[in-house]
Amino acid sequence: MPRQEPPYVPMLEAIENQPIFTFHDEMGIIAGFRSPQFTQGLNVAGFHEHYINHQREGGGHVLDYQLKKGTLQIGVISRFTIDLPHQSTFLEANLMPDDLHQAIEQAEN
Template identity: 40%
Template structure:
């Protein structure tokens, strides 16, 4: 797949309807890119793909590398991935998600109706993440799953600061329900031992922000999946906003 082409499996509205029993093997997903995020069967934790490595970040706070062998058996009911090749790289100090949002908007204008992929590397003063799942029963929707989410305030490392990386995508508002409109961020520490869905942060000093616009999108929908076939897939804008933080 060409650089900065978005590949997405399934749609967010399917997760809202609890479609999570089956999915795409991670081995197949990894062929489409080296930068991504998503979840796992039964919404059991948060997925982050960084430098081609796939990690599972679970509700108990543990982070596990999914080996190449495990990728043949492990599936995702929803994921976004790209072969990331940044077109702009800048250093900046950020006070939180809103400042990152504004910075990206100004950094790469005329993309309000397009996707962006971005990465932020550096040392953070504070990081708040969450992890949720798994479903308690088949068909349980994302709102119910996230009602049991665990929120973590990551502790600074010895000597101060939290070294890590944000992997993110920005999706256009008109595709809410297909993707998560706005900025969707996952975080992992440099030692790959802590992380999750990012709720908030503040940088210690300047961090490196890399970004690329994406104008080509490939969407693959679940095939021969009874749950997906029976899902209503009705847009739930408020529900998606609530679970994404």
């Protein structure tokens, strides 16, 4: 997602400008996590991965991939900590728009 500046546009509008890159036969790292369904809105429920190539010159949010060979490492995290800002811009922001679930689904797919 390109860097944004205030005033921020709604997520559905912002993802229209999300660049999509395609990589073929590259080595790199996919890092991600799986969050339970009840965290949707605070996190992205389900799987969420990002990729960076071996040269660290390209990557981003993973929409789909086919893996020829790799190593999988799994860690279990049982703690979920949120540090919230105290600024009025955050406290007054609409963080629960009506289309939140739709926006997350569209951004992830």
